[in-house]
Amino acid sequence: xxxxxxxxxxxxxxxxxxxxxxxxxxxxxxxxxxxxxxxxxxxxxxxxxxxxxxxxxxxxxxxxxxxxxxxxxxxxxxxxxxxxxxxxxxxxxxxxxxxxxxxxxxxxxxxxxxxx
Amino acid sequence: xxxxxxxxxxxxxxxxxxxxxxxxxxxxxxxxxxxxxxxxxxxxxxxxxxxxxxxxxxxxxxxxxxxxxxxxxxxxxxxxxxxxxxxxxxxxxxxxxxxxxxxxxxxxxxxxxx
Numbered sequence: 620x621x622x623x624x625x626x627x628x629x630x631x632x633x634x635x636x637x638x639x640x641x642x643x644x645x646x647x648x649x650x651x652x653x654x655x656x657x658x659x660x661x662x663x664x665x666x667x668x669x670x671x672x673x674x675x676x677x678x679x680x681x682x683x684x685x686x687x688x689x690x691x692x693x694x695x696x697x698x699x700x701x702x703x704x705x706x707x708x709x710x711x712x713x714x715x716x717x718x719x720x721x722x723x724x725x726x727x728x729x730x731x732x733x734x735x
Numbered sequence: 736x737x738x739x740x741x742x743x744x745x746x747x748x749x750x751x752x753x754x755x756x757x758x759x760x761x762x763x764x765x766x767x768x769x770x771x772x773x774x775x776x777x778x779x780x781x782x783x784x785x786x787x788x789x790x791x792x793x794x795x796x797x798x799x800x801x802x803x804x805x806x807x808x809x810x811x812x813x814x815x816x817x818x819x820x821x822x823x824x825x826x827x828x829x830x831x832x833x834x835x836x837x838x839x840x841x842x843x844x845x846x847x848x849x
Contacts, residue, residue, distance in 0.1 A: 623778070654839075659743070659841070660841070661823070661839055661840060661841035661842055662779070662839035662842075664836070667836075675836075710779075712778070721767040721769075723781045724781070724837065725780075726778030726779050726780065728777055729776075729777075729778055
């Protein structure tokens, strides 16, 4: 079946511009995660969605970052007024969404963001 | 101190060698440990999953957890060029908002040379 898809695969933008990154999770997965991966930093948790519950935004690095998930499926990560330090690979993952257990997360291929 | 410490490498070995990849973690409350493999320009994929201490074997791969020393290991026997990837250790736990949050190590880049 189809895995997690992300678009665009690459994005080059100028400092100060806003960008939107999209994630389509695996059908039927109610949990969705966003991570940022940069050199020397590893996978950094950004935000978690579970069904209709309030998202866990504890990993968002600043108020320039926001995310939404419409209809419990597609998610969009928005970065406003991009800075050069925002350059990284942004990875989305989804899982079945069983509470209280550690689940296998299925990752998309990522969006490579470069802020000039 | 990061919750999960991992040497980023790179680690270069000849084909057929036994590879040992290691991580340490700082919070003893965690019980779930995972290894993800990430090929270049791809997302990570789950390789192995262990609960608590002990060993788990899957083909050429063995995952080992030593909770007394807070040490996680992945062994690859008869390594192949196709094993060349970045290996991320991860731990689950630290219940947050009703789910088990996963924390990843930085990843060790492995190259198996033919």
